[in-house]
Amino acid sequence: MFKNLLNLFLQSNCPICQRSTPERICQYCAKQLQSCNFKNPNYLWKQELSVFVWGSYRGTLKRAIATMKYENHPEIGQLLGQYLGEAWLLNYPKVNKPPVIVPIPLHTKKRQERGYNQAELIAQGFCEITGLKLKSKGLARIKDTKAQFSVSGSEREQNLTDAFAIGTDFSSRHPDAPVLLVDDIYTTGATAKSAVYTLRQSSISVLGLAAVATTGKDRSVQS
Numbered sequence: 001m002f003k004n005l006l007n008l009f010l011q012s013n014c015p016i017c018q019r020s021t022p023e024r025i026c027q028y029c030a031k032q033l034q035s036c037n038f039k040n041p042n043y044l045w046k047q048e049l050s051v052f053v054w055g056s057y058r059g060t061l062k063r064a065i066a067t068m069k070y071e072n073h074p075e076i077g078q079l080l081g082q083y084l085g086e087a088w089l090l091n092y093p094k095v096n097k098p099p100v101i102v103p104i105p106l107h108t109k110k111r112q113e114r115g116y117n118q119a120e121l122i123a124q125g126f127c128e129i130t131g132l133k134l135k136s137k138g139l140a141r142i143k144d145t146k147a148q149f150s151v152s153g154s155e156r157e158q159n160l161t162d163a164f165a166i167g168t169d170f171s172s173r174h175p176d177a178p179v180l181l182v183d184d185i186y187t188t189g190a191t192a193k194s195a196v197y198t199l200r201q202s203s204i205s206v207l208g209l210a211a212v213a214t215t216g217k218d219r220s221v222q223s
Helices: 002-010 026-034 057-071 075-091 109-116 118-130 153-158 189-201
Strands: 052-054 100-103 139-141 164-166 179-186 206-214
Touching: 002 052, 026 057, 026 109, 026 189, 052 057, 057 118, 057 179, 075 118, 075 179, 075 206, 100 118, 118 179, 118 206, 139 189, 179 189, 189 206
Parallel strands: 052 206, 100 179, 179 206
Antiparallel strands: 139 164
């Protein structure tokens, strides 16, 4: 009886669906998230910007990302980062040297409003699983840009022009390994391309981008 009462006391609601659960998310949502996972997360790796992506931005994964960003549930970011890290260990492309992980930064104003940077939380979970080195301040966001979903495709690159600068982690000493950027969603690639440009302007090598989700419609790579 005591054990049952203790379990009841420790129960909380799943942040995604509000079902009662002792875990970070309920088993139902965990199963639904896995249904969004790609069989081949490398399918975008050979493009101009090499992208490693965990799943399709739809259904429960879309809801989980929105809950993380807009409903004050940072714990989801770490969980999604762990999923991404597990996929990386199983599928990562051949690399000459293990990369250094740099999350796409938020502008200081936006970070203060939200209380955290979701890409940094994802990167933390990713590094916990992979053992790769995290440099949270490899980049700084110096331009308070509009949210990318609020501007048209033709305006996205202009919106991010000169948005980034080299952060304090790399200002005095550049990394001796290539950078793997980490973000929550990959759409047109405008954000990542702007970040890559800033790093390469300072002669810092960039391996690519690892993202939790993409808005791409290629069903052939999904599980």
